[in-house]
Amino acid sequence: MTVNDVLTVHGGTPLHGRIRVRGAKNLVSKAMVAALLGDAPSRLYDVPRIRDVEVVRGLLELHGVRVSDGAEDGELVLDPANVESATTDEINVHAGSSRIPILFCGPLLHRLGHAFIPDLGGCHIGPRPIDFHIQALRQFGAVVDKAPEGMHLTAPTGLHGTKLELPFPSVGATEQVLLTAVLAEGVTELRNAAVEPEIIDLICVLQKMGAIIKVHTDRVIEIQGVPRLGGYTHRPIPDRIEAASWAAAALATGGDIEVYGAEQVDMMTFLNVFRSVGGAYEVTDMRPPREGSAGTEGKIRFWHPGGELQAVALETDVHPGFMTDWQQPLVVALTQARGLSIVHETVYEQRLGYTEALNSMGATIQVYRDCLGGTPCRFGRRDFKHSAVIAGPSKLHAADLVIPDLRAGFSHLIAALAAEGTSRVYGVDLINRGYEDFEAKLAALGAHAERA
Ligand SMILES: CC(=O)N[C@H]1[C@@H](OP(=O)(O)OP(=O)(O)OC[C@H]2O[C@@H](n3ccc(=O)[nH]c3=O)[C@H](O)[C@@H]2O)O[C@H](CO)[C@@H](O)[C@@H]1O
Numbered sequence: 001m002t003v004n005d006v007l008t009v010h011g012g013t014p015l016h017g018r019i020r021v022r023g024a025k026n027l028v029s030k031a032m033v034a035a036l037l038g039d040a041p042s043r044l045y046d047v048p049r050i051r052d053v054e055v056v057r058g059l060l061e062l063h064g065v066r067v068s069d070g071a072e073d074g075e076l077v078l079d080p081a082n083v084e085s086a087t088t089d090e091i092n093v094h095a096g097s098s099r100i101p102i103l104f105c106g107p108l109l110h111r112l113g114h115a116f117i118p119d120l121g122g123c124h125i126g127p128r129p130i131d132f133h134i135q136a137l138r139q140f141g142a143v144v145d146k147a148p149e150g151m152h153l154t155a156p157t158g159l160h161g162t163k164l165e166l167p168f169p170s171v172g173a174t175e176q177v178l179l180t181a182v183l184a185e186g187v188t189e190l191r192n193a194a195v196e197p198e199i200i201d202l203i204c205v206l207q208k209m210g211a212i213i214k215v216h217t218d219r220v221i222e223i224q225g226v227p228r229l230g231g232y233t234h235r236p237i238p239d240r241i242e243a244a245s246w247a248a249a250a251l252a253t254g255g256d257i258e259v260y261g262a263e264q265v266d267m268m269t270f271l272n273v274f275r276s277v278g279g280a281y282e283v284t285d286m287r288p289p290r291e292g293s294a295g296t297e298g299k300i301r302f303w304h305p306g307g308e309l310q311a312v313a314l315e316t317d318v319h320p321g322f323m324t325d326w327q328q329p330l331v332v333a334l335t336q337a338r339g340l341s342i343v344h345e346t347v348y349e350q351r352l353g354y355t356e357a358l359n360s361m362g363a364t365i366q367v368y369r370d371c372l373g374g375t376p377c378r379f380g381r382r383d384f385k386h387s388a389v390i391a392g393p394s395k396l397h398a399a400d401l402v403i404p405d406l407r408a409g410f411s412h413l414i415a416a417l418a419a420e421g422t423s424r425v426y427g428v429d430l431i432n433r434g435y436e437d438f439e440a441k442l443a444a445l446g447a448h449a450e451r452a
């Protein structure tokens with residue numbers, strides 16, 4: 001953290017105005033990796049300027065992919081004509097910066113026959129093992145060696161389709177299988193796959209490149225390996241996590257925010273909870289251009305309609321459940337709801353640590369080891385405080401806060417904006433990992449915040 005990595009936030013002003021979300025962090029970075037699999041350039045639109053994109057761009061360039069900006073703002077052209085090896089030292093510059101490097105395994109094995117993967121970064125919200133990834137890669141025929149400096153992989157006899165079943169519908173492991181299976185010889189069947197909208201969008205990207213992928217019911221995905229893939233041209237799904245984060249900010253501060261680019265279909269579960277808490281929203285669909293009239297972009301307007309917010313019980317879950325990344329920002333709004341809200345976090349075992357900071361601002365949140373909900377969960381009767389009871393409404397007051405991870409960071413920011421007085425939020429640069437231009441957006445919404 002640098003001395004300048006601090007935001008002074010003067011709270012108590014409702015956020016009002018409009019912002020725009022671009023391509024989803026959790027799709028864009030994977031689509032960029034997918035470009036490695038093609039033998040022709042790919043074109044990706046609406047790429048946000050966020051840290052994870054910079055990391056993936058750096059790693060691709062180290063491996064010989066020419067990445068250039070296209071004519072449109074946010075357009076990237078990725079040319080994999082000269083894929084080449086990079087040294088472990090060069091790659092390790094990106095150690096600890098993102099989770100995406102693990103997805104380079106399959107594409108690099110296909111293109112180079114070997115791969116080196118640095119230690120992963122990402123949010124500290126539990127141990128986040130990669131055992132499903134390694135097990136899957138081994139089943140495809142990869143030899144995986146873990147070393148102190150990172151992970152080395154080879155594929156002495158190539159990669160071959162296989163039958164897999166994930167112990168939990170992991171997003172990353174499903175992507176790992178997709179990015180490996182598309183060029184593997186033969187058929188791959190993946191059971192208990194994740195089916196998040198970002199996964200479906202990645203499948204669309206791969207299909208545009210020439211892949212054959214069937215999504216069956218009951219979380220089964222079948223991939224028919226093909227001998228070659230071309231490039232793609234793709235406009236990604238919008239960032240539903242960022243959209244929900246601004247929605248939570250509108251509710252917590254008593255404000256009114258129009259989120260351009262937000263799409264209802266990917267946010268249905270969030271919208272139901274938002275309405276149950278007492279938030280109001282209005283969906284305006286995108287209008288395609290017609291003869292004589294320009295098209296208009298879709299948006300969702302989120303606002304606090306006045307009156308009291310109501311407590312809710314919610315459980316985070318894999319899609320189509322309530323997404324775990326929506327949890328932290330929404331909990332800030334729940335501190336303003338009357339009654340006892342219950343949150344059962346079933347995806348990550350340690351994603352409630354940030355509630356201590358909210359308590360230091362006047363919230364009343366108690367965390368429990370028990371499962372406070374009916375969704376079967378891997379963390380019950382173990383030493384993980386993964387359920388929370390939030391008693392509200394609480395008057396929040398200013399505090400000094402240190403940002404622990406991306407979504408908790410955004411929730412600290414919302415809490416500081418909702419609180420009376422002036423807070424200092426340390427480590428705000430972490431928020432750039434997943435929220436494009438968040439300081440400019442805050443200013444556009446009328447927030448009073450300045451660096452240091
Ligand atoms: C870059 C990206 O897209 N990040 C998203 C992705 O993370 P990521 O892909 O890392 O999340 P996973 O879906 O893989 O993780 C879900 C759960 O499975 C466990 N697990 C996962 C892999 C494994 O090999 N072993 C294992 O035990 C994890 O510890 C976690 O408890 O999906 C998460 C769940 O929607 C989101 O919160 C993250 O924003």
Ligand SMILES: C=C(OP(=O)(O)O)C(=O)O
Pocket residue numbers: 098099121122123325406407434
């Ligand atoms: C957990 C998250 O991301 P990552 O997997 O990149 O750490 C997130 O975006 O909230």
